Amino acid sequence: MSGAEDTSPNEPHPQWKPEYKRDHVYLHVIPRDRAKGALNISPFAIKLEFWLRINKIPFETIDSEQFSSKKQSPFILFNGEEIPDSNFIVEFLCKKFKKDPYPGLGPIERATSRAFLKMTEENMTWPIFVYRYVEHTDEYADYFFPTVPREQRLKILETLTDWVGKRAYGHGIGRHASADIQKIGCDDIQAISDYLADKNFIMGDTPSLVAYVPMKYPMRIYLFDKCPNIIRFLNRMRDNYWPEWPRLEESKTE
Incomplete structure (x- = not known):
């Protein structure tokens, strides 16, 4: 699949449709x-x-x-x-x-927010990707491309295994043993849980960019066993902003 081509600022993007609204x-x-x-x-x-x-x-x-x-x-x-x-x-x-990504936060809190955001995006997602695409593709096939035959899903995942594995190795996390990779992810979850404590949101009473942490598999087990405050936090976020998404308790065994 190819990426979109660069276009002049005076020309609409090739995927822009006539029916699309401005400022939307x-x-x-x-x-x-x-x-x-x-x-x-x-x-x-x-x-x-x-x-x-x-x-x-x-x-x-x-x-x-x-x-x-x-x-x-x-x-x-x-x-x-x-x-x-x-x-x-x-x-x-x-x-x-005219939105503030860290509403109501001072410089120190903004710096802390950015650190958590980067930890989540640059570190904590890797144990998930390694588990899904490198180590347990047969298991993940049950959740991937559910509309196509299983054999086809496995072939698609096969092509991703080498690509994700090389990227993980280049990042550095892929050089560790599987148990160590998952421990890294669980340690990150614990850091968020410790900092969240009994606050409504990561950085106090207002949601900011540090808003959602996607977790599955060994990290998901750790989340349910060790970090109930994050479960409550994620459910608050879903109830307030994405009510059509089932609460975590309802999908724990999926």
């Missing part, structure tokens, strides 16, 4: 029917949609086979312009809609 966000994500038991196979797509919902920014989610010009998903189209990368998208929309 069109969030392009990996097709949602590729996931079972989750809203999307990409945690970054879920994070970005959560942020749009929290900030009440008008948007529509578009299932798309295309990647951005940076070969990434998700990306948005806004007034004919492509904006890739979830964090750059948030920065762009904050300026357009």
Whole structure:
């Protein structure tokens, strides 16, 4: 699948449709029917949609086979312009809609928020990806591309195994034993749980960019066994901003 081509600022993006509205966000994500038991196979797509919902920014989610010009998903189209990368998208929309990504926080709290965000995105997602795409593809096939035959799913996952494995090795986390990789993820979860304590949200009483932590498998087991405050936090987020998504207690065994 090829990425979208760069276009002139004066020309609409090739995927921009005549019926699209101005000042409306069109969030392009990996097709949602590729996931079972989750809203999307990409945690970054879920994070970005959560942020749009929290900030009440008008948007529509578009299932798309295309990647951005940076070969990434998700990306948005806004007034004919492509904006890739979830964090750059948030920065762009904050300026357009006059939103604060860390509302009500001082410099130290903002720095702490950024550190947690980067820990989640740059470190904690890797144990999930390694488990899914490298070590347990046969198990993950039950949750991946549920609309296609299982044999085809396994072939698709086979192509991802080498790619994800090489990326994990280049990152550094893929050089460790499987148990050590999962311990890294569980230690990150514990750090979030310790910092969250009994607060409503990670950084006090207002949701910010540190809003959603996608967890599955060994890390999910650790979450339910050791960190009930994060379960309560995630359910508060879902109840307030994404009520059609089942609460965690309802999907614990999925």
